[in-house]
Amino acid sequence: MTSLRLHPVAWVSWLLAILIGVTTTRNPLYLGLILLWLAAVMVTARLVLGQHFTRPPLSPWRWGSVMILSTALFNALNVHVGTHSLLHLPAWLPLFGGPITLEALLYGALNGLVLLALLLAFGVVNGVLPVWALVGLIPRAYYPVAVVVAIAVTFAPVTVRRLQQIQEAQAIRGHQVRGLRCWLPLLLPLLTGGLEHAFQLAEAMMARGFASQAAVVYTLPTQVMVLLGLVGVLGGLLVQMLTVRTLLSMGLLVGGSAVLIAALWGAGRSQPHTRYRPAPWRGRDWLVLCGALLVIVCFLLPVPGVDRVSLFYYPYPTLTLPAFAIPLGLATWGLLMPVLALLLDGLPKPPAPRPNERPTEMVEARR
């Protein structure tokens, strides 16, 4: 519990700022800056958290470079616009035939960079937040779902252990896994045992007085609000689909979403709820939140003095140098705040103390 250095909500705000920053621009300069700050946060988080940093199953760097390569190649093969022609594919090839241009290659690579940034950002958040903190982020309105998720997260290691036990037991009986069919003697005991376990769990929960009746989350006003919000969102989408993006469609989308969120919030309020050991919100969390807000505001809203035209970059028909606005570049520094916040406690002490110190300490402790 104490290993949390930053409040989960602060991390979420940072993540949101990156999502917004990365999806609103294709300017390689801003993308590069954001990627640089992301890498800095990633490295710092790994250094500071050490063992507590959970690594993703796939390295985001390796995965991201594959993404960049494939998006660049596919875009180049598909889009034959641009003045710098690299080579010419025969015209009889459907869609692929035509000139392969440097512009298309670069634009594809830029899209790949966006994907890499997304992967890295989520990799950081997945790494720094333990599972319980992630489960704690589930909104209050989803109490029953959160209970199911908590049960599942708790039972997953048990299930893995049971699977190993079943495997061992079957191996002793001479069972060998050769194909899909041999998988059945492992799956069925796992399923039956798990269901038996669920039965016991249900009885135990009931015996402890866990909600034998569903709490009424859904009142009539909530239902009306949900329907209204959905109609608003659908209307906004349709207007946008049939006409161009207008103020009306954006208004409907934003208004509908706001009504939906209000309905969800209201449903959450009706759930009596206490938090067991809430994570503290400290000064450093404000730091991260303010940095994130700075990026969101500068990238999304018209701020006097910030030229947002440079966010837009388009290499066709001829490659040009991207424009750069210094205020926007400075604003991206807001994404670097987690580094500061993480370093506030300083780097962790090396785990192994010097060998000549330990015995005296232990002797002193015994005394």
Next chain:
Amino acid sequence: MIPRSGVRLLYPVLLYSLTNLIGVLAFLYPFWWPATLQTTDSAMAHATDAPLLTTLLVLLCLGVLLLEVQSQMVNTKTVALLGVLVAINATLRYAETIIPGPGGFSPIFLLIVLTGYVYGSRFGFLMGVLTLLVSALITGGVGPWLPYQMFTAGWVGISAPLCRPLIRWLRRLGGDEARVTLWVLAGFGGLWGLLYGAIMNLWFWPFAVGAVEQSWQPGIQLVETLRRYVLFYLVTSLLWDFLCLVGNMTLILIAGAPVLRVLQRFQQRFEFHYDAVAAPGAMTSETPAILVSGDA
């Protein structure tokens, strides 16, 4: 406040159709936006944030659906059953050392399809949504693709009971009951294996082809975009998804019948509730203090 029965019946229908419509539109976003795209700079600048917008919409729809569905999780037995089954399924997703699967094949669909078929749409929906959520939480796979994955897997579970009328109809035509059930479910699982890949590609698609180049070819419309997507699909993922189809079908054909039997047996064990006996005076040695009545 209890709404009138008419409203109560109408409400879920409206809710499901609205959310699913929005979901489908959001998924199909990459197809229709080039058609409406303007050549002005500001419109194209907006076009790049389209994936973020649709992801948020998908997330919102998912949230609304979840709120509806979870209100039906009336008792501890459903909660416990769902929790344990999700844990098993999430474990299976990453226990690839045990399940030798080809390509994009992942064994999660077996339980999503079968639980949806046996326990109903709502259970199947929750099973699909939560399996992906929990496995992402455990392995650190949370990302912008997660709402899409959850929504699609939820669709798999929610549509599984559609097999029931088909099976009934086929059985009336004649045919062994067990075999008909198994083949229909296998076909259904296989189809979803293919569809799941195609739908999940849509998330990646706007990044793969910055469709922004459309503005330089003003004639380009929906059909052309569709053609490009089909090509993209054929090149990048058909083989992968085909392996998924084969894997799902084989798995359901092999494990379907025994797993169905287990699930049905436990359904009978789980579907009971406690009724308090009316008056304590009426209690005799024959009547137990609590009546256990089965629904099944």
